[in-house]
Amino acid sequence: MSESQPPLVRVRGVDKVYHRGSEDIHVLLNLDLDVHPGEFLALMGPSGSGKSTLLNLIGGLDRPSQGTIEIGGERIDEISSRQLAAWRARHVGFVFQFYNLMPVMNAERNVELPLLLTHLNRGERRQHVETALHVVGLADRSRHHPRQLSGGEQQRVGIARAIVTDPTLLLCDEPTGDLDRKSGDEILGLLQALNREQGKTIIMVTHDPHAAQRASRIVYLEKGQLVSERPS
Amino acid sequence: MKFFRLVWGNLWRKPLRTTLTGLSVFVAFLLFGLLCVIRQSLTAGISMAGADRLVTRQKVSIIQMLPVSYGDRIAQIPGVAAVVHQSWFGGIYKDPKNFFPSMPVQPEKYLEMYPEFVLPEAQRKAWIADRRGAIVGRSLAERFGWKIGDTVPLMSPIWRRADGSGAWEFHVDGIYSGAKKSTDTSQFFFHYKYYDEGRSFAKGMVGWYTVRVKDPAKADEVAKTIDAEFANSPYETKTEPEGAFAQAFAQQVGNIGAIMMSIQAAVFLTILFVAANTVAQAVRERTEEIGVLKALGFSNRMVFGLVLAESLLLAAVAGLAGLGLIWLITLGGSPSPAFLPVFYFPIPDFMVGVFLVALLGVFAAALPAWQAMRMGVAEALRRAT
Ligand SMILES: Nc1ncnc2c1ncn2[C@@H]1O[C@H](COP(=O)(O)OP(=O)(O)OP(=O)(O)O)[C@@H](O)[C@H]1O
Numbered sequence: 001m002s003e004s005q006p007p008l009v010r011v012r013g014v015d016k017v018y019h020r021g022s023e024d025i026h027v028l029l030n031l032d033l034d035v036h037p038g039e040f041l042a043l044m045g046p047s048g049s050g051k052s053t054l055l056n057l058i059g060g061l062d063r064p065s066q067g068t069i070e071i072g073g074e075r076i077d078e079i080s081s082r083q084l085a086a087w088r089a090r091h092v093g094f095v096f097q098f099y100n101l102m103p104v105m106n107a108e109r110n111v112e113l114p115l116l117l118t119h120l121n122r123g124e125r126r127q128h129v130e131t132a133l134h135v136v137g138l139a140d141r142s143r144h145h146p147r148q149l150s151g152g153e154q155q156r157v158g159i160a161r162a163i164v165t166d167p168t169l170l171l172c173d174e175p176t177g178d179l180d181r182k183s184g185d186e187i188l189g190l191l192q193a194l195n196r197e198q199g200k201t202i203i204m205v206t207h208d209p210h211a212a213q214r215a216s217r218i219v220y221l222e223k224g225q226l227v228s229e230r231p232s
Numbered sequence: 233m234k235f236f237r238l239v240w241g242n243l244w245r246k247p248l249r250t251t252l253t254g255l256s257v258f259v260a261f262l263l264f265g266l267l268c269v270i271r272q273s274l275t276a277g278i279s280m281a282g283a284d285r286l287v288t289r290q291k292v293s294i295i296q297m298l299p300v301s302y303g304d305r306i307a308q309i310p311g312v313a314a315v316v317h318q319s320w321f322g323g324i325y326k327d328p329k330n331f332f333p334s335m336p337v338q339p340e341k342y343l344e345m346y347p348e349f350v351l352p353e354a355q356r357k358a359w360i361a362d363r364r365g366a367i368v369g370r371s372l373a374e375r376f377g378w379k380i381g382d383t384v385p386l387m388s389p390i391w392r393r394a395d396g397s398g399a400w401e402f403h404v405d406g407i408y409s410g411a412k413k414s415t416d417t418s419q420f421f422f423h424y425k426y427y428d429e430g431r432s433f434a435k436g437m438v439g440w441y442t443v444r445v446k447d448p449a450k451a452d453e454v455a456k457t458i459d460a461e462f463a464n465s466p467y468e469t470k471t472e473p474e475g476a477f478a479q480a481f482a483q484q485v486g487n488i489g490a491i492m493m494s495i496q497a498a499v500f501l502t503i504l505f506v507a508a509n510t511v512a513q514a515v516r517e518r519t520e521e522i523g524v525l526k527a528l529g530f531s532n533r534m535v536f537g538l539v540l541a542e543s544l545l546l547a548a549v550a551g552l553a554g555l556g557l558i559w560l561i562t563l564g565g566s567p568s569p570a571f572l573p574v575f576y577f578p579i580p581d582f583m584v585g586v587f588l589v590a591l592l593g594v595f596a597a598a599l600p601a602w603q604a605m606r607m608g609v610a611e612a613l614r615r616a617t
């Protein structure tokens with residue numbers, strides 16, 4: 001990772017305000033963040049501090065109330081929701097705490113989903129799916145449905161789905177939050193390998209300091225802003 | 233097509249629910265098709281009506297008769313091309329349940345007036361020459377197993393024979409078929425002469441006249457002239473297009489077409505609510521999955537399309553199966569020729585059925601698909617966790 005390179009993710013002066021009835025909830029306040037290509041960033045903070053909110057903003061799932069978000073030079077806070085959907089399909093992979101696989105489809109089909117949005121033909125799609133499942137070590141379970149897989153295996157399918165389109169940015173919201181220590185460690189090892197060997201830039205939200213240790217940098221969300229020291 | 237598996241898979245998430253909804257749709261369109269077939273059968277006479285034919289009847293009621301001499305006077309009226317008369321005989325064969333339309337007519341002129349009754353030339357000649365001859369429609373002949381050369385006795389509760397003997401005897405001289413699918417081939421026609429000479433009262437009276445006009449565009453005018461001709465006579469007339477006459481005839485037994493239509497509409501609405509409820513429930517359960525799809529890059533429009541496709545697929549499979557089954561059944565012929573002499577699924581009705589299937593698919597999904605489309609991604613995902 002070189003500091004001279006422009007950041008992949010550049011968040012500037014971002015506010016996020018939710019309105020609940022007549023009440024305004026300021027979750028993010030004038031927040032700045034740079035994430036460089038090839039970084040593995042762990043995002044920590046107390047429950048309700050706005051970690052998921054920030055991750056969703058970076059992933060183009062939501063829009064800031066104020067401020068700018070630039071990813072790979074593109075201002076995603078400015079583009080239409082249709083363009084944003086296309087942008088997500090090309091540039092980001094999401095990994096969720098509860099895996100969120102489609103229960104009616106087997107592992108292979110789940111991983112194939114994002115590829116349906118591309119121009120790849122059936123054969124090419126199969127190739128990509130095979131590769132992704134191979135990377136996460138589940139090539140032999142491709143025909144299994146989510147309910148036939150353990151939590152850790154389901155999360156690996158989730159990761160395969162996130163990387164199958166070869167995005168630059170992986171966004172993981174508590175990817176080990178629902179797993180025991182052993183399965184969690186395997187998932188973290190996998191993310192680490194993707195970061196080191198394939199150069200994926202990863203932002204991972206986690207509660208677990210042990211998990212955060214695997215990252216190359218840790219930031220804490222505190223009162224709507226980021227600090228790099230763990231608040232006491 | 234590459235989304236088919238996703239749509240199909242989602243459809244079978246709750247197999248029991250999908251099966252039950254599918255069955256309801258199937259039964260609804262089965263019923264729709266059946267009602268179409270029955271309505272077609274009951275109104276075949278109406279759709280058979282020619283645009284250039286008028287019917288002149290007694291003004292007060294169709295049951296009252298007109299003098300046979302009116303025929304010549306109608307023929308004199310400008311714009312009239314041909315006139316024939318018919319009367320209601322009400323014949324029954326052996327048993328009152330063996331009832332069918334039977335009418336005394338002028339054979340030669342009658343066949344000219346109704347080219348939709350198709351009869352081989354030899355049979356036509358034989359009938360015209362035979363005073364006791366009759367022709368019967370194909371479905372009627374099949375119903376009773378009549379063949380050419382058979383002698384058929386008919387009783388009429390209205391028309392007693394002057395000589396006191398019970399039945400009127402007829403020779404089957406011909407079996408006619410229909411020029412069109414909708415042509416009614418369940419009727420029985422015989423010589424007016426035989427009937428007029430044989431009956432005990434009302435001699436010289438006929439039931440009604442069918443008038444062919446030279447120019448269908450002037451039919452209204454001709455109808456008015458005919459009625460004016462007989463105004464203030466003991467037998468005033470009412471002249472209408474044949475379709476209207478047939479319809480008035482059908483209305484004697486209630487407006488069956490309208491009743492059927494309202495049943496069909498009620499069934500359709502019910503099934504629409506059932507299907508809409510299923511789709512709405514399916515979408516609600518899948519809120520988080522829709523959020524995931526959007527996170528993966530599916531646009532709002534595509535999510536809308538997926539929900540719509542799911543609903544359309546269910547409606548199409550179940551609805552077309554229902555329509556198709558009715559189609560197959562009608563290919564097998566009428567189960568009850570006495571009541572349903574014309575028995576087939578008219579293509580326009582089938583097309584309406586297909587259209588309703590599509591309408592059902594779209595309307596059932598419209599609201600849930602719209603909601604799924606509008607759902608914020610972060611919002612949908614948050615509801616999941
Ligand atoms: N759509 C919304 N409407 C109103 N309030 C919201 C909405 N989304 C989030 N919030 C509020 O914003 C705050 C931050 O939520 P967020 O989910 O980002 O926290 P988090 O740090 O991810 O928490 P956790 O560790 O529990 O996942 C919370 O107080 C939450 O209740």
Ligand SMILES: [Mg+2]
Binds near residue numbers: 051052053173
């Ligand atoms: Mg969170």
